[in-house]
Amino acid sequence: xxxxxxxxxxxxxxxxxxxxxxxxxxxxxxxxxxxxxxxxxxxxxxxxxxxxxxxxxxxxxxxxxxxxxxxxxxxxxxxxxxxxxxxxxxxxxxxxxxxxxxxxxxxxxxxxxxxxxxxxxxxxxxxxxxxxxxxxxxxxxxxxxxxxxxxxxxxxxxxxxxxxxxxxxxxxxxxxxxxxxxxxxxxxxxxxxxxxxxxxxxxxxxxxxxxxxxxxxxxxxxxxxxxxxxxxxxxxxxxxxxxxxxxxxxxxxxxxxxxxxxxxxxxxxxxxxxxxxxxxxxxxxxxxxxxxxxxxxxxxxxxxxxxxxxxxxxxxxxxxxxxxxxxxxxxxxxxxxxxxxxxxxxxxxxxxxxxxxxxxxxxxxxxxxxxxxxxxxxxxxxxxxxxxxxxxxxxxxxxxxxxxxxxxxxxxxxxxxxxxxxxxxxxxxxxxxxxxxxxxxxxxxxxxxxxxxxxxxxxxxxxxxxxxxxxxxxxxxxxxxxxxxxxxxxxxxxxxxxxxxxxxxxxxxxxxxxxxxxxxxxxxxxxxxxxxxxxxxxxxxxxxxxxxx
Numbered sequence: 325x326x327x328x329x330x331x332x333x334x335x336x337x338x339x340x341x342x343x344x345x346x347x348x349x350x351x352x353x354x355x356x357x358x359x360x361x362x363x364x365x366x367x368x369x370x371x372x373x374x375x376x377x378x379x380x381x382x383x384x385x386x387x388x389x390x391x392x393x394x395x396x397x398x399x400x401x402x403x404x405x406x407x408x409x410x411x412x413x414x415x416x417x418x419x420x421x422x423x424x425x426x427x428x429x430x431x432x433x434x435x436x437x438x439x440x441x442x443x444x445x446x447x448x449x450x451x452x453x454x455x456x457x458x459x460x461x462x463x464x465x466x467x468x469x470x471x472x473x474x475x476x477x478x479x480x481x482x483x484x485x486x487x488x489x490x491x492x493x494x495x496x497x498x499x500x501x502x503x504x505x506x507x508x509x510x511x512x513x514x515x516x517x518x519x520x521x522x523x524x525x526x527x528x529x530x531x532x533x534x535x536x537x538x539x540x541x542x543x544x545x546x547x548x549x550x551x552x553x554x555x556x557x558x559x560x561x562x563x564x565x566x567x568x569x570x571x572x573x574x575x576x577x578x579x580x581x582x583x584x585x586x587x588x589x590x591x592x593x594x595x596x597x598x599x600x601x602x603x604x605x606x607x608x609x610x611x612x613x614x615x616x617x618x619x620x621x622x623x624x625x626x627x628x629x630x631x632x633x634x635x636x637x638x639x640x641x642x643x644x645x646x647x648x649x650x651x652x653x654x655x656x657x658x659x660x661x662x663x664x665x666x667x668x669x670x671x672x673x674x675x676x677x678x679x680x681x682x683x684x685x686x687x688x689x690x691x692x693x694x695x696x697x698x699x700x701x702x703x704x705x706x707x708x709x710x711x712x713x714x715x716x717x718x719x720x721x722x723x724x725x726x727x728x729x730x731x732x733x734x735x736x737x738x739x740x741x742x743x744x745x746x747x748x749x750x751x752x753x754x755x756x757x758x759x760x761x762x763x764x765x766x767x768x769x770x771x772x773x774x775x776x777x778x779x780x781x782x783x784x785x786x787x788x789x790x791x792x793x794x795x796x797x798x799x800x801x802x803x804x805x806x807x808x809x810x811x812x813x814x815x816x817x818x819x820x821x822x823x824x825x826x827x828x829x830x831x832x833x834x835x836x837x838x839x840x841x842x843x844x845x846x847x848x849x850x851x852x853x854x855x856x857x858x859x860x861x862x863x864x865x866x867x868x869x870x871x872x873x
Contacts, residue, residue, distance in 0.1 A: 371458055371482035376486075378399075378456040379454060382399050382433065382486065385399050388450075389448060392451055393435055393448050396454055397424050397433050400421050400423070401420075401421050421459065427451055428445075429444035429445070432458075433455070434454070435454055436453045437453070441453070452488070453487045490570065491569060492566060492786065493566035496785050497542035498541060499788040499790055502793075503526055504684055505792065505793050508793075509793050510797055512794040512798060512811070513809055516812040520718075522848070523687035523716075523718075525725075525846050526685070526845050527844055529683070536792065536793070538792065542574065543572070544567075551597065551602070554599075557585025558589075560607070560608045568807075571810060572807070575804070583841070586818060589615075589782040590611060590818075591615040591764045591773070609765065610773065611765045611772075611773045611782060612774055612783050613775045614733040614783075616698065618630055618642060618664040619664070619755070621753065628753075629823050629825050630755065633829055633831075638654055639659070639661060640661050640749075641660050641662055642690075642697075643827055644669070647672075647678055660693065665728070665819050666689055667820075668685030668689050670688070671685050687720055689725060691704060698757070713730055714727065724848075726817040741757065745757040758773065784848065785816060786815050786851045788812075789810070789812040790809070791811065795808055812850065813851035815848040816845035820844050822841070824836075
């Protein structure tokens, strides 16, 4: 085999090696940049996840009670243990938050009153939202320094803002327009001073004008149409959705039959489907154990408002002709035969009344006429003990209607009601203080109605209070089908069934006292959602923390 050496200067073998050698540096740099960028992005994600979890932990402590901000800070700092696996800055793998004890909008843990972070929260009570900034970390590049341009990512920061979504469940879907809202109010979150109106009667009028004292229904996914709303109002415990504590939607329209859901609580079955089934589920519409009212029924269970004629209108039924007591109007001891819990004096004498605050009364009601009518005397002072039923309303020397109702319920349960539990109104009509076995909506077992305190209180409901003047100024006159701010929730006592009432029957009896679309209530107190104020059995609070950004 003959071999001849070639010309080494013309040998092209391995010619591309130099090209590869030159390109290899660029490829290494590109790969390094990709690797280091991925490390930086992953570290940023780790920090953001830690911030999210810290903010969610912190916001669960914002209960408006003393020490809330400090507890939120401790939760953000101590209750979470987040690790970063991609930081290599020599500070370990723990993601940390610097704690603070003050309520303010500075530092690494910041508190706000609104989700837009425009109003700092400076007190435990005002803190509604919390923003948490985790301490920064850095990723030192492994390969990018080949370029000699960068050594590390620099400090990476992460923050999260969280709030608490709260809902109240098992409440009738009712709202009222703040009855004492100033006409020029523009603040949708103006608080309704419930404490100053404890014991006051409030006349609620159903209409779409949304003026102070108007009431309406909240949007609910429970069933559809009037039947769904009727069930939501009348069932003992409704299923379906809950109502947001902070924002609600108003339902269009008004149907008089829906108010049968209130009347069933007084042992009054409405016509037709007064307690409808929804989606194949049959609800229960129980009366309270104490259902004394200004209505009578016959043996056929037909209820009607008891009224006299033009000659005895004031002794058959409670029909004052001015904002004064019966003793002052008709002489000492004048007593109506049939009488339920009445309205405030300034509301009781006519449909419009003459209360200084319009649809809000002053809590003054004719307890003497009521006590004489139903118990034959005026010794309520020795019967209703404030140590048992709570202090009397501010500035008032006698109990509220709700306190009387609770006392009556206790007496009925103990079978010791010394007054007239059944009153004969003549003509086969009788008035009852308690549901009667086998009649109307009476339960199957004694005491034939639900007992407040030990179970559901069927004449106590929680309602949302909206500042309708401010809402109309903000959104226009149509408030339907939009989320509306709710500054206050209150518990109210259903004073009377929703019925039309006139002065009397026959000639000279045209004066209107109440209308079918009216609901009259007495303010009990501010709703302690999920608390222990006596309404806990019928309301449930659900709180869910959520991230905003």
